[in-house]
Amino acid sequence: MLARATCIVRAGEWPTAEESASVTLDYDDRHRRRIRLRTDEGGAVQLDLDETTRLANGDGLMLEGGGYVRVIAANEGVADLRCHGLTATVRIAWHVGNRHIPVEVLDDGTLRIRNDHVIVQMAERLGAYVTLLDAPFSPEPGAYAAPSNDAAHSHAATHTDGDHGHDHGH
DSSP: OOEEEEEEEOTTSSOGGGEEEEEEEOTGGGEEEEEEEEOTTSOEEEEEEEEEEEOOTTOEEEETTSOEEEEEEOEEEEEEEEOSSHHHHHHHHHHHHHTTOOOEEOTTSOEEEEOOHHHHHHHHHTTOEEEEEEEEOOOOOOTTSOOOSSHHHHHHHTOBTTBOOSOOOO
16 A cells, blocks of 8 residues: 655654655655655655645655655755855845746855856856755745745734734834
8 A cells, every 4th residue: 555645744843763764856856745756765655735835855744654754855966156245145146036046045155056057157257156066955935935934924823813912113
């Protein structure tokens, strides 16, 4: 019988001791609703979610019969764009965004894109230092994506009609 996963538990929130398998997926394959996935161990799991969801590295797919399947972000061809200073980084980010290219912002301010020779050349002409590598790619979800469980979303979810006894300052 095919194992079925109908729930995603975000990285760090599921009991990793209950991991029974893993699936390694590139960025495109981590945006799913319903698909049969081949596990890294050679088995299969049916992903069957209520809506299309972006799977992140380390998420757990909860199996109906118990256990979890770990989501692993696959390495893929990426280009890391580094700049000297905030102004140069913002300039490169603007040009990349203006071309509607998915971008991941790393903790050190590096901008990661898929390896695209045209965009890499543009970034180099604008002064970026480019490093080509195979690494996981998890770009920003976009301003109109469903909110995550961050503090701002949790705060907004606590409001009820007519109960607004504090000032947001805007």
